[in-house]
Amino acid sequence: MRPNKELNFLDSAENRNRLRKYFYVSLVILLVLDLFIPKHGHFAWENAPSFYAVYGFVACVSLIFVAKLLRLLVKRKEDYYD
Amino acid sequence: MTSALPPGLIFLAGSVFVPLLKGRFKSVYLLIIPVVAGLDLLFLPEGSSWSIMFLDYPLIFCRVDRLSLAFGYVFVLISFIGLVYALHLEDDLQHMAALCYAGGALGVTFAGDLFSLYLFWEIMALASVVLVLARRTHDARLAAFRYFMWHFFGGICLLAGIILYVITRGTTEFDLIGLNDPASALIFVGFCLNAAVFPLHAWLPDAYPRATVTGAVFMSALTTKSAVYILARTFPGNDILLWAGAFMTCFPIFYAVIANDMRRVLAYSLINQVGFMVCGIGIGSPLAINGVVAHAFCHIIYKALLFMSTGAVLHMTGKIRATDLGGLYKTMPYTAACCIVGAASISAFPLFSGFVSKSLTVAAVAEAHQVVVWLMLIFASAGVFHHAGIKVPFFVFFGHDSGIRSKEPPPNMCIAMGMAAFICVFLGIYPAPLYAILPFPVDFVPYTAFHVVGMLQLLMFGALAFTILVLSGYYPPELRAVNLDTDWFVRLPGRAFISFCHQPLQTIRRSIEGWVRVLVAGFKAFPSLSATTEKGLDWVFHTLLVALPEGLLRVIRPLKTERNELAWNVMYILVTFVVLILTVLIVFP
Numbered sequence: 001m002r003p004n005k006e007l008n009f010l011d012s013a014e015n016r017n018r019l020r021k022y023f024y025v026s027l028v029i030l031l032v033l034d035l036f037i038p039k040h041g042h043f044a045w046e047n048a049p050s051f052y053a054v055y056g057f058v059a060c061v062s063l064i065f066v067a068k069l070l071r072l073l074v075k076r077k078e079d080y081y082d
Numbered sequence: 083m084t085s086a087l088p089p090g091l092i093f094l095a096g097s098v099f100v101p102l103l104k105g106r107f108k109s110v111y112l113l114i115i116p117v118v119a120g121l122d123l124l125f126l127p128e129g130s131s132w133s134i135m136f137l138d139y140p141l142i143f144c145r146v147d148r149l150s151l152a153f154g155y156v157f158v159l160i161s162f163i164g165l166v167y168a169l170h171l172e173d174d175l176q177h178m179a180a181l182c183y184a185g186g187a188l189g190v191t192f193a194g195d196l197f198s199l200y201l202f203w204e205i206m207a208l209a210s211v212v213l214v215l216a217r218r219t220h221d222a223r224l225a226a227f228r229y230f231m232w233h234f235f236g237g238i239c240l241l242a243g244i245i246l247y248v249i250t251r252g253t254t255e256f257d258l259i260g261l262n263d264p265a266s267a268l269i270f271v272g273f274c275l276n277a278a279v280f281p282l283h284a285w286l287p288d289a290y291p292r293a294t295v296t297g298a299v300f301m302s303a304l305t306t307k308s309a310v311y312i313l314a315r316t317f318p319g320n321d322i323l324l325w326a327g328a329f330m331t332c333f334p335i336f337y338a339v340i341a342n343d344m345r346r347v348l349a350y351s352l353i354n355q356v357g358f359m360v361c362g363i364g365i366g367s368p369l370a371i372n373g374v375v376a377h378a379f380c381h382i383i384y385k386a387l388l389f390m391s392t393g394a395v396l397h398m399t400g401k402i403r404a405t406d407l408g409g410l411y412k413t414m415p416y417t418a419a420c421c422i423v424g425a426a427s428i429s430a431f432p433l434f435s436g437f438v439s440k441s442l443t444v445a446a447v448a449e450a451h452q453v454v455v456w457l458m459l460i461f462a463s464a465g466v467f468h469h470a471g472i473k474v475p476f477f478v479f480f481g482h483d484s485g486i487r488s489k490e491p492p493p494n495m496c497i498a499m500g501m502a503a504f505i506c507v508f509l510g511i512y513p514a515p516l517y518a519i520l521p522f523p524v525d526f527v528p529y530t531a532f533h534v535v536g537m538l539q540l541l542m543f544g545a546l547a548f549t550i551l552v553l554s555g556y557y558p559p560e561l562r563a564v565n566l567d568t569d570w571f572v573r574l575p576g577r578a579f580i581s582f583c584h585q586p587l588q589t590i591r592r593s594i595e596g597w598v599r600v601l602v603a604g605f606k607a608f609p610s611l612s613a614t615t616e617k618g619l620d621w622v623f624h625t626l627l628v629a630l631p632e633g634l635l636r637v638i639r640p641l642k643t644e645r646n647e648l649a650w651n652v653m654y655i656l657v658t659f660v661v662l663i664l665t666v667l668i669v670f671p
Contacts, residue, residue: 006412006413006487007411007412007413007415008412010411010480020549023542023545023546023549026542027542027543027546030535030538030539030542031539033531033535034535034539037531037532037535038531038532039532040530040532041532041536042445042448042449043448043453043456046536050539051536052460052535052536052537052539052540052543053539053540053542053543054543055460055461055464055540056464056539056540056541056542056543056544056547057543057544057546057547059460059461059464059465059544060464060465060468060543060544060547060548061547061551063335063336063339063461063464063465063468064339064547064551064556064557064558066336067336067339067340067558068558070336070337070340070565071340071558071565073566074565074566074567075340075561075563075564075565075566076563076564076565076566077563077564078562078563078564080564080566081564081573
């Protein structure tokens with residue numbers, strides 16, 4: 001028997017999908033908001049529409065690609081130094 | 083004599099009496115020390131005090147200005163939180179080491195001359211070694227030895243630099259040094275090693291994941307940030323630091339993505355965060371230095387919070403690798419919540435402390451028109467969210483269900499995490515008290531619609547990338563593996579050197595023994611020679627000749643491994659240090 005105060009709200013696929021939906025909605029809201037706010041970026045490109053969204057997405061995807069390449073270079077067995 | 087004591091000395095003197103107390107008295111005593119030091123900070127007079135002549139040079143234990151005070155506040159604050167977190171420990175050694183460590187960091191912060199700086203610098207190195215050794219596993223002992231060797235090297239560079247500095251400039255007092263001669267270059271290397279500047283950073287992800295649960299909290303707060311303080315004071319506006327800092331923000335995030343040990347992920351993200359500070363020091367403008375101090379303050383709290391929450395998981399489950407963990411939110415929701423607060427803070431989410439501090443540095447970089455550095459910092463901001471913000475909470479508390487059903491950690495750990503989480507949120511919502519203690523007047527508004535939306539876009543679309551990559555199965559899987567770092571260039575030649583010393587000596591010893599055997603056999607052919615002669619020859623060859631390589635081997639062997647109870651030996655040296663300082667202060671007031 002599990003202790004009854006155990007949380008399991010992420011076990012149901014329904015809850016997980018709901019969370020994911022909220023997440024996607026928040027992304028859309030951010031993109032829309034971006035069109036209406038006054039911009040005072042230091043560099044010209046900061047004021048381009050959704051610069052940060054594009055940069056963040058591209059940064060994280062390239063991060064993973066490079067990390068995978070890095071793993072090819074530096075990964076060794078766990079007992080390498082023993 | 084002035085009314086207020088040097089705050090570092092309160093910790094150092096306090097550490098001596100820890101083994102004399104028991105039970106609840108000890109708990110109360112441990113917490114009183116940082117409280118007393120904190121009150122003491124409020125009464126410290128500005129300017130230099132506690133100046134004591136040592137040979138022909140003054141030792142200045144209290145150089146108080148806005149820069150040193152800001153770091154003093156946060157060191158005392160985190161010592162208090164760290165001690166609360168460690169209260170359940172029955173290990174006097176760790177309590178003493180933590181107190182000495184904090185005392186060393188405060189000593190460095192308020193040191194007004196290079197000699198006392200060096201003294202406290204080494205106290206920090208010794209005390210932090212004990213916090214790794216106190217884990218008392220074979221792995222930790224070896225890591226502590228390597229950690230000690232790195233800091234020994236840094237300390238030697240610093241000492242050499244200080245001696246040259248004193249010879250060339252005729253004074254031990256320092257403020258702005260500037261990189262312009264061999265003396266300053268050596269000092270610079272010594273400071274950079276402690277700030278984990280590439281390529282002198284490898285000790286950090288090596289030792290921190292192997293430190294004790296509570297020790298890692300102190301380590302994450304003190305060593306690198308005291309080095310940041312001292313670099314901000316002595317080498318502001320240095321171009322090397324600007325680029326080294328920018329590089330430091332970027333390269334560790336790749337390592338963090340592929341690291342399996344959660345505390346190693348945090349160690350790499352620590353280097354990334356210190357990179358922002360080093361970069362700010364490289365800019366050196368008042369806005370940048372404000373950014374450095376603000377970021378150091380917030381970073382110490384949220385990084386300690388992250389180390390505390392992952393440490394709580396390690397303490398309760400005995401596991402820390404991503405491959406072994408997952409789904410812990412079910413029975414550790416409080417720890418998970420604290421971890422998420424720390425993760426949101428380090429990612430600089432609006433309303434959390436990282437947001438109000440990191441934007442200062444980024445703004446200073448933009449103001450200096452460093453386009454490439456700026457782009458690197460923004461890349462690193464997205465990257466830090468990716469590994470420290472999402473990866474740590476996701477793989478530990480969510481992700482696949484590991485089946486582990488662990489309870490929440492002991493109440494003192496929960497309280498300490500709660501305090502740190504509160505500070506993270508409080509400063510994120512109301513940064514005025516933080517801005518009030520910065521060295522220069524602050525004219526900066528973090529919460530504009532543009533900043534908030536821009537930052538949220540950066541983070542949320544980074545999260546989108548994570549979601550897509552995890553769902554599509556492209557995300558690099560968690561693997562049990564070692565990832566090589568710059569310490570490879572030291573560890574392999576080091577090993578080669580040891581066998582270079584070891585092998586020839588072994589060969590010489592073996593060949594001598596072989597010759598002895600031949601000779602003895604030869605003598606056996608002449609029974610007329612008396613037994614005593616034979617014994618004498620035996621002694622000459624076996625004992626005298628073999629003794630030399632044997633003796634050398636005996637010296638070299640401990641280099642390879644370590645002796646038993648090294649922790650207590652190091653602690654003993656440290657306490658002797660403390661007693662000596664106290665004696666000097668009492669005898670020569």
